[in-house]
Amino acid sequence: MDEEKQNRVLQKLLHSDTGRKAVVAFGLLGILLIFLSSVLPSGTKSTGSTQAASSATAQTTDEAYAKQLEQELTETIGRIRGAGTPHVLVTLEQGSAQVYAQEEKHSTQQQDGSSGTGQNADSTETGYIIVKDADGNEHALQVTRQQPKVQGVVVTCPGAEQPTVQQAILNAVSVAAGVDSTRVCVVASGG
Known part of the structure; x- marks a missing residue:
């Protein structure tokens, strides 16, 4: 019985001028939307420029990783008794993959x-x-x-003149950065 009502409403709509105009208007609107979707570029398609932007983002992320590791190592070394104020440089062997x-x-x-x-x-x-x-x-x-692979770490601080402090820094950096101690250089600074 509901279908009969719907059929009668649709027949009245199609037989009136207003109904026909509405159907034609909706049809034209649909065609226009289809045309616009094929003409306007999609924001999600992968192109060379988006791949280049992705590569630049990865490089920025790698640099941010190195800076963050430098900051964390600086804070850790600064807590070692006798180390003084350290300066840390982290180099990366390869970027993130x-x-x-x-x-x-x-x-x-x-x-x-x-x-x-x-x-x-x-x-x-x-x-x-x-x-x-x-x-x-x-x-x-x-x-x-x-994560990017750390190539090496250089630490300069005044306390590195003392062999025990130098060894403590070497051990801390080696463990924190996840690199072999041969890839860590600890030298005394003048201040």
Whole structure:
């Protein structure tokens, strides 16, 4: 019974001039929106300029990581008895890296030999797992992001003249920065 009411309302709407004008107006509006969506650029498409911006952002993030590590090491060394006011420089060996999900496909094919014995040939194919976002753009599936790798740390402070203080600083920096002690240089400063 509800369908009958809806059908009668639709028939009245279509038989009146106002109803027909409304249907035509909505149709034209729909066509206009479709046209505009194809003409106007989408803000989510990945282009060369957005990839360059992403690379610049990663570099800025790496620099921020190095500065933050320098600040944390400066605070830590400043708490070591006899160290004085330290100055710290952190250098990075490589920037941060994104790790993507991969899939491997193994296949075995039997090959006929000339002597009548069959041999198996194994092959492995590795590729990235690709996903589509809501806009239909394809991207590799990111699993994690690795922090930048520290290449070395230089510390200058007045207390480094004393071997015990120098060794305490060396140990603290090595553990805090996650680098081997051979990559840490601690020298005395003049102030």
